[in-house]
Amino acid sequence: xxxxxxxxxxxxxERVLRRDPVVSTEVFNRYMPxxxxxxxxxxxxxxxxxxxxxxDVIFSYLSKPTLYDPGRSPLFVYLRQAALYRARDKHRKADxxxxxxxxxxxxxxxxxxxxxxxLEKSVEAKLVMEQxxxxxxxxxxxxxxxxxxxLVGERSTERLAEALELGPLPRDELKRKVKQNLDRLKKLLVxxxxxxxxxxxxxxxxxx
Numbered sequence: 001x002x003x004x005x006x007x008x009x010x011x012x013x014e015r016v017l018r019r020d021p022v023v024s025t026e027v028f029n030r031y032m033p034x035x036x037x038x039x040x041x042x043x044x045x046x047x048x049x050x051x052x053x054x055x056d057v058i059f060s061y062l063s064k065p066t067l068y069d070p071g072r073s074p075l076f077v078y079l080r081q082a083a084l085y086r087a088r089d090k091h092r093k094a095d096x097x098x099x100x101x102x103x104x105x106x107x108x109x110x111x112x113x114x115x116x117x118x119l120e121k122s123v124e125a126k127l128v129m130e131q132x133x134x135x136x137x138x139x140x141x142x143x144x145x146x147x148x149x150x151l152v153g154e155r156s157t158e159r160l161a162e163a164l165e166l167g168p169l170p171r172d173e174l175k176r177k178v179k180q181n182l183d184r185l186k187k188l189l190v191x192x193x194x195x196x197x198x199x200x201x202x203x204x205x206x207x208x
Contacts, residue, residue, distance in 0.1 A: 002090075004119035008076040009070075009074055009076065010029075010070055012026065012027070012075065013065065013068065013070055013075055016061075016065045017065050017066070023041055027058060027061070027062060028058055031050070031058060031076065031079055031187065032051075032054050032058060034076070035050075035054035035057065035058070035079060035080065035083045036050045036051055036054045036093070037050075038080055038083060038084070039053050039054065039083050039084060039086075039087040042084060042087075043084060043087035043088060043090075043091060045087055045090065045091075050087070050091060052090075053083050053086045053087045053090060053185060054083055055084055057083045057086055058079070060082070061079060061082070082202070093111075093138055096124045109159075111167075128151055129147065129151070130146055131192075132144075132147065132192065133193065137192055138188075142163065142164050142165050143164075143185060145164075146160055146163040146164050146181060146182075146185055147185055147188075147189065148163075149163055150185060150186070150189070151181070157174060157178050159177055160178050160181075160182065161174050161177070161178050164177075164178065164181050167177065186193075
């Protein structure tokens with residue numbers, strides 16, 4: 001790509017260092033259109049993003065002109081490299097932002113799927129509970145609450161213990177009691193399912 005319009009860059013830089021009141025406008029007029037074309041061509045940015053990159057680079061140079069060393073490269077090369085670096089960073093941030101948005105959308109979708117699955121479990125559990133109550137399989141409220149939790153997939157010892165009204169117990173003892181009741185209730189559900197397949201009425205469970 002062609003260089004910006006010819007001028008004495010050394011003299012221009014000296015004026016920037018002296019804070020010449022009109023030099024900022026000259027720098028913008030000279031380099032801004034050229035830098036925009038550079039980053040659009042080499043970094044593929046749209047014009048708005050390219051304008052922002054070019055403006056940021058020029059503002060940075062004008063605010064801290066001592067960072068530029070005239071002995072190392074022409075001013076237009078210094079500004080071009082800065083603009084290309086800035087454009088690359090903008091690309092990276094945009095890509096990272098897109099990945100973040102995609103992950104967020106994916107997480108939302110998964111949560112929605114989990115929510116739908118939980119809803120389906122809840123509906124199925126209520127239907128089973130209706131059959132259990134209709135056939136008087138469960139004799140007390142404790143078992144009804146615990147079975148409802150089992151049917152929706154609850155695995156928390158504390159929640160199950162609360163439903164079973166086991167009361168305050170040492171942790172190990174509580175887990176043992178919960179397991180005993182879970183085994184009992186699961187066997188009951190298995191027998192109930194088998195009785196439905198045979199078309200028989202399940203005998204009510206003895207309260208324990």
